[in-house]
Amino acid sequence: MLLGSRHRALGTCQAVLLGRPALPQLVDPRKLPQRKLGSKVGHGAFVHAICHIEFTAINLALDAAVRFDGMPREYYLDWISVAAEEAEHFTLLQRHLNSIGYDYGDFTAHEGLWDMAERTRDDVLRRMALVPRVMEARGLDVTPDMIARLRSVNDVAAAAILERILDDEIRHVAIGSRWFAWLCAARGLYSQTTFTQIVAAELGMVRADHLNRSARLAAGFSESELDCLVGSDSV
């Protein structure tokens, strides 16, 4: 259901105060309604979900830039540049959502990505391992299927937006890989073992099928890391 302009204006106001808009309403992921992509509302919900990921990604990049002291200047420049690109992604998707009759905030959403930021707020090494190299790297794996699904309902405009976003996201994950490796070197840690240990400790059993191998390699994963992801039950 579309919301009135007064309600939306209130959301914009609260965004300034809280760092996020009053809408969308955030719910437990298990309570998100399942809708068919072929219906108008299902199509809207699907694009809205991607829009929400991009909104959260703006905050994640800014949080990475402002939360952790003592990193090289390039670290902060990298994450500010990521935030700018995530804002572009959000704007592209919000405009597309408008073009199909909805706006950001018209559907419920969940905070799975932001939860991981909260869980890694005390250590930049764990943040780089678990947010860019796990949560955002999963985006590299699933985006090709999302593009195919959008094409299946003839939404070629959204498919083109996601193709552009995928290229940018490879660079974002690569930035996470770069600073993860830098931090491991600075702390005298072997990066592959450290990555595996952090992920296993935080997430336990993690699904690792359907890796987008070429995108992950371009994003700074090593062949042996990918073999480990595919071959292990723990990562």
Ligand SMILES: [Fe+2]
């Ligand atoms: Fe993005």
